[in-house]
Amino acid sequence: MENSLPLHLCHVHKFSIIINRTYTFLHCIAIAFLIYYRASFLYQEAKTRTTPLLPWLLVFAGELVLSFMWLVGQAYRWRPVYRTVFPERLPEDDNKFPAIDVFICTADPKKEPTVEVMNTVLSAMALDYPPEKLHVYLSDDGGASITLTGMKEAFKFARSWLPFCKKYGIKTICPKAYFSSSEYQYADSGRAEFMEEKQKIKEKYEAFKERVLRAAEKGQAEDKNAQISTGAHPSLIEVINEKGNEATEQVKMPLLVYVSREKRPSHSHHFKAGALNVLLRVSGVISNSPYMLVLDCDMYCNDPTSARQAMCFHFDPKISPSLAFVQFPQTFHNLSKNDIYDSEIRSIFRILWYGLDGLKGPVLSGTNFYIKREALYGISLQKGLDLIELKNSFGQSNEFLKSLRADHKSSIDDGSDSSSKLLPETKVLASCAYEDNSKWGDEAITWLWLQVGFMYHSLVEDYFIGFKSLHCKGWKSVYLNPSRPQFLGTSTTNLNDLLTQGTRWGAGLAEVLISKFSPLIYGPPRMSLLASMGYAELASFPIYFFPLWCFATIPQLCLLNGISLFPEVSDSKFYIFLFIFLSSLSKHLYEVLKTGGSIRIWRNEQRIWMIKGVTCYFYGTLNAIMSKLGLSEASFVPTNKADDDEQAKRYLMGIFDFQTSTMFLAPLVTLTILNIVAFFWGVLRMIITGDWEKMFAQVLLSFYILIIGYAIIEGMFVRKDTGRIPPSMTILSTILSVIFLSLGSIVLMY
Ligand SMILES: O=c1ccn([C@@H]2O[C@H](COP(=O)(O)OP(=O)(O)O[C@H]3O[C@H](CO)[C@@H](O)[C@H](O)[C@H]3O)[C@@H](O)[C@H]2O)c(=O)[nH]1
Numbered sequence: 104m105e106n107s108l109p110l111h112l113c114h115v116h117k118f119s120i121i122i123n124r125t126y127t128f129l130h131c132i133a134i135a136f137l138i139y140y141r142a143s144f145l146y147q148e149a150k151t152r153t154t155p156l157l158p159w160l161l162v163f164a165g166e167l168v169l170s171f172m173w174l175v176g177q178a179y180r181w182r183p184v185y186r187t188v189f190p191e192r193l194p195e196d197d198n199k200f201p202a203i204d205v206f207i208c209t210a211d212p213k214k215e216p217t218v219e220v221m222n223t224v225l226s227a228m229a230l231d232y233p234p235e236k237l238h239v240y241l242s243d244d245g246g247a248s249i250t251l252t253g254m255k256e257a258f259k260f261a262r263s264w265l266p267f268c269k270k271y272g273i274k275t276i277c278p279k280a281y282f283s284s285s286e287y288q289y290a291d292s293g294r295a296e297f298m299e300e301k302q303k304i305k306e307k308y309e310a311f312k313e314r315v316l317r318a319a320e321k322g323q324a325e326d327k328n329a330q331i332s333t334g335a336h337p338s339l340i341e342v343i344n345e346k347g348n349e350a351t352e353q354v355k356m357p358l359l360v361y362v363s364r365e366k367r368p369s370h371s372h373h374f375k376a377g378a379l380n381v382l383l384r385v386s387g388v389i390s391n392s393p394y395m396l397v398l399d400c401d402m403y404c405n406d407p408t409s410a411r412q413a414m415c416f417h418f419d420p421k422i423s424p425s426l427a428f429v430q431f432p433q434t435f436h437n438l439s440k441n442d443i444y445d446s447e448i449r450s451i452f453r454i455l456w457y458g459l460d461g462l463k464g465p466v467l468s469g470t471n472f473y474i475k476r477e478a479l480y481g482i483s484l485q486k487g488l489d490l491i492e493l494k495n496s497f498g499q500s501n502e503f504l505k506s507l508r509a510d511h512k513s514s515i516d517d518g519s520d521s522s523s524k525l526l527p528e529t530k531v532l533a534s535c536a537y538e539d540n541s542k543w544g545d546e547a548i549t550w551l552w553l554q555v556g557f558m559y560h561s562l563v564e565d566y567f568i569g570f571k572s573l574h575c576k577g578w579k580s581v582y583l584n585p586s587r588p589q590f591l592g593t594s595t596t597n598l599n600d601l602l603t604q605g606t607r608w609g610a611g612l613a614e615v616l617i618s619k620f621s622p623l624i625y626g627p628p629r630m631s632l633l634a635s636m637g638y639a640e641l642a643s644f645p646i647y648f649f650p651l652w653c654f655a656t657i658p659q660l661c662l663l664n665g666i667s668l669f670p671e672v673s674d675s676k677f678y679i680f681l682f683i684f685l686s687s688l689s690k691h692l693y694e695v696l697k698t699g700g701s702i703r704i705w706r707n708e709q710r711i712w713m714i715k716g717v718t719c720y721f722y723g724t725l726n727a728i729m730s731k732l733g734l735s736e737a738s739f740v741p742t743n744k745a746d747d748d749e750q751a752k753r754y755l756m757g758i759f760d761f762q763t764s765t766m767f768l769a770p771l772v773t774l775t776i777l778n779i780v781a782f783f784w785g786v787l788r789m790i791i792t793g794d795w796e797k798m799f800a801q802v803l804l805s806f807y808i809l810i811i812g813y814a815i816i817e818g819m820f821v822r823k824d825t826g827r828i829p830p831s832m833t834i835l836s837t838i839l840s841v842i843f844l845s846l847g848s849i850v851l852m853y
């Protein structure tokens with residue numbers, strides 16, 4: 104019986120497909136008309152033209168970029184699919200399950216508080232999976248003693264926490280979340296024994312937390328002058344489970360390993376991708392599980408069943424051979440109902456990934472995925488392998504090379520004491536020099552199979568490896584978004600963090616876009632055109648800066664100079680523009696509403712798209728170009744996961760916090776001022792001349808920008824709190840707009 108029932112189902116959403124394709128068709132026709140209208144202007148004789156060429160060309164270029172983005176984005180709308188799984192149909196015998204290594208990365212104990220990181224560790228240890236098949240590795244790029252101390256404390260607490268979760272079938276397996284959730288308050292509250300035990304565990308948790316916090320305070324003082332500030336430290340690997348204690352242990356515990364790789368200023372450490380590659384090697388010689396779960400340090404497991412859910416796919420012989428990973432969405436515990444910054448990155452996880460799942464599979468999303476080890480090694484482990492080739496690719500460690508053999512038994516399986524025998528080897532594997540003369544992270548395409556691990560080419564290592572090393576090589580992925588969030592993380596909830604993160608993503612994506620791995624060039628020979636288009640839209644996201652800057656400045660400048668850029672309202676061609684404008688807005692609104700959103704969420708998404716477009720996408724593209732020219736170096740500044748009360752409060756109340764750098768504020772405020780001036784001038788002009796048709800489109804555009812960006816006007820003129828836009832910024836931006844207007848008007852005259 105067991106075998107006849109499917110482990111998972113895939114539903115194609117027919118209704119969405121019909122709506123989406125009809126919309127694509129109609130919008131396409133309208134865009135064709137638009138292009139025809141703009142292009143025919145160029146064939147007019149110069150003398151008969153009523154509009155100067157330059158602004159016309161700029162706006163046309165902006166429209167072309169927008170149309171291109173829209174077109175490649177249709178890939179996501181072509182065939183969205185939704186999946187369900189039936190973990191209860193998996194084999195009952197624990198022995199049949201493959202082992203899983205969990206990789207958790209942390210980098211900076213100041214930005215990533217140790218107690219939170221340990222909560223993630225504890226939640227991963229408490230996954231509903233045979234404990235002897237679960238191995239949890241924490242990579243500590245900060246090399247901070249507090250993290251190691253924290254792990255030892257966490258392990259002690261896990262001895263009580265894991266049995267408690269198991270005994271009572273606790274769903275919220277992250278202790279911090281559990282003790283502040285309703286599951287704690289109400290579940291099973293009738294049973295005295297349960298309540299008593301729960302109280303005891305809570306006390307133990309509090310004590311654990313206290314110890315870690317105290318150690319952190321002490322550690323901060325010690326670390327101040329030590330290695331952590333220089334970013335250099337030797338490698339340190341420690342297996343936390345004390346050997347010999349196992350017999351006395353009441354419950355079996357998953358293996359817990361601390362890994363801090365060596366860091367030297369002379370060696371580029373390649374940020375998270377570098378950390379993950381070290382984890383791959385170290386775990387390779389210790390547990391060598393065929394599957395891995397990758398987690399950011401702030402992404403805790405919110406449900407014990409994700410591993411079994413993922414296995415529903417990895418167990419299916421029909422799709423398993425080509426399946427690289429199962430991706431769960433990133434979901435967050437700190438979101439406000441009025442998510443003004445779109446911290447949820449809503450469209451990605453609620454719309455786009457379903458679309459890709461119907462083509463080739465979702466993009467690897469950095470965290471929350473169960474991936475096959477073999478897919479990351481870039482070779483088929485079954486085949487006979489040449490030793491020299493292997494050393495050239497994987498480095499010199501014989502122990503590690505042994506782990507590549509299909510018949511290899513990991514040191515854990517064969518019962519040998521991993522901590523004493525293998526630790527010297529793991530130190531070598533975690534050293535800076537190990538990757539010299541190897542293919543780890545290498546993006547060269549000299550020989551198709553010669554790339555190993557996570558790629559170093561881009562700051563969005565997740566996107567890049569998913570594209571280049573997995574999907575382009577024929578691997579597939581699936582997207583699973585069950586109604587109960589399986590993982591919950593901390594999202595950026597203030598403007599400064601959001602834009603800093605956005606700039607990093609923008610730079611990473613633009614890096615890929617302008618490289619030889621640009622999805623539209625590198626993709627189509629290796630995967631379907633539609634899937635390449637999906638990847639291309641993401642990679643091109645940063646270039647939204649161009650149309651957004653054009654549309655926030657050129658029509659306004661022209662308006663102030665009495666130059667019309669769009670057809671008059673009485674001209675039938677005006678309706679092409681109106682149709683395109685309204686059709687894109689309403690399609691966006693439809694998608695938001697269909698996925699459970701509201702008009703307010705739609706407004707928030709429009710606004711944050713504009714804000715990011717003129718700031719971080721612009722700077723991201725700039726960074727990518729600079730680093731391509733060798734003028735600057737990439738940097739990965741981890742986001743802040745410690746809460747700032749004042750900023751968090753503002754976010755929860757839906758109020759923008761403008762405490763960010765001039766670099767981000769100046770463009771926002773300048774463009775807003777420019778649009779205020781243009782709008783009022785335009786209205787005045789309409790009233791005075793009585794001719795409202797000629798400039799209607801331009802006035803409407805400014806009006807739209809102003810109502811969507813009203814929060815900025817409020818920040819400048821209405822608010823008095825510390826999160827407002829400082830008056831000095833308003834003055835600076837006014838000066839900038841005057842300069843822009845004067846220079847622009849001079850250029851327009853020629
Ligand atoms: O040198 C570094 C820098 C970062 N990290 C870790 O990488 C993770 C992600 O960093 P975070 O600061 O949270 O960045 P986000 O922008 O929130 O991360 C998103 O974007 C990254 C790519 O830019 C992906 O790797 C992440 O999975 C994705 O959640 C965290 O666990 C960090 O500790 C390291 O291990 N080493």
Ligand SMILES: [Mn+2]
Pocket residue numbers: 399401593742
């Ligand atoms: Mn993060």
